[in-house]
Amino acid sequence: MTDSSAAQQLQSRYGISDVLRFEAGPHGLLRAKVITPQAQAELYLHGAHVTHYQPRGEWPVLFLSAHSWFDAVKPIRGGVPIVFPWFGRLAGDASAPAHGFARLAEWRMESTAQAADGSVTLALRLGEADATHAAWPHEYELRYRISVGSTLEIALDVKNHGTRTISFEEALHTYLAVSDVRQVLISGLAGTQYLDKTDGARRRTQGTEPIRITKETDRVYLNTKTTCIVDDPAGDRRLVVEKSGSDVTVVWNPWIAKAHAMPDFGDTEWPRMLCIETGNAADHAVTLPPGRVHTMRATIRSAPR
Numbered sequence: 001m002t003d004s005s006a007a008q009q010l011q012s013r014y015g016i017s018d019v020l021r022f023e024a025g026p027h028g029l030l031r032a033k034v035i036t037p038q039a040q041a042e043l044y045l046h047g048a049h050v051t052h053y054q055p056r057g058e059w060p061v062l063f064l065s066a067h068s069w070f071d072a073v074k075p076i077r078g079g080v081p082i083v084f085p086w087f088g089r090l091a092g093d094a095s096a097p098a099h100g101f102a103r104l105a106e107w108r109m110e111s112t113a114q115a116a117d118g119s120v121t122l123a124l125r126l127g128e129a130d131a132t133h134a135a136w137p138h139e140y141e142l143r144y145r146i147s148v149g150s151t152l153e154i155a156l157d158v159k160n161h162g163t164r165t166i167s168f169e170e171a172l173h174t175y176l177a178v179s180d181v182r183q184v185l186i187s188g189l190a191g192t193q194y195l196d197k198t199d200g201a202r203r204r205t206q207g208t209e210p211i212r213i214t215k216e217t218d219r220v221y222l223n224t225k226t227t228c229i230v231d232d233p234a235g236d237r238r239l240v241v242e243k244s245g246s247d248v249t250v251v252w253n254p255w256i257a258k259a260h261a262m263p264d265f266g267d268t269e270w271p272r273m274l275c276i277e278t279g280n281a282a283d284h285a286v287t288l289p290p291g292r293v294h295t296m297r298a299t300i301r302s303a304p305r
């Protein structure tokens, strides 16, 4: 089946006229374009990857690298990659893909709908028949729900279809678009313990002041359920990430050297992005008994300063 006929099939089954259109994007990757009264968005079936969210009359809330790959075997750089079932490198298996296999897999559409307020919801699925790994040979099903409206709401359900308890890490690895990361103030993590991944995962405790980004920053904040607010003075807005079902928040900016080292990221793009990731990892990996479902949700919105 050609990419465009696959897009046509999706369109006839899940499209909503004037609101939701399926098409073949770069390198034939299938994507959905959403236009609602409140906002626009874009999602790829590759990785169930939201790459764009823009409230009406505003500039985009999500950052997408101009150098991102759009390749069926590589992750997209920017938007919201889905990290599952391990975060970062897999201990003991250097050949395993960083951040797991969910962001590299082709997800299946499940449903689309438009609500009375005009917001649009999409749901996608992934199971062990679609994607798996020798290091994580479990029977599972992921369901991802995206709601595009005056907020971007994303929810990841993990169901254990097996007969044994499973353990996994996960994250909604959100790339926020900021005007100048050197000027932002991040609040919501005061007094929280974190693993400093720029210093051998040393454990530290965040002070009372809002966080400033002054160098490469890669921190896994532990045991936190709080909402994070990114105050972006140069962009004259605040970005708010609210969450549930998540005990970890990751804050990441690659700064200069790491940006230079990443082949799918521009050398000068680092000031315009900041990852505020909603997750469960390290001390807070999820343990899920057979037949049970775990749900992690993030609601992302922009707000006036």
Ligand code: TA6
Pocket (backbone or CB within 6 Å): 075, 088, 098, 099, 173, 197, 218, 250, 252, 275, 277
């Ligand atoms: O979430 C932060 C992090 O784990 C960093 O260590 C950095 O590597 C980033 O993810 C991006 O990872 P990626 O595999 O997408 O290059």
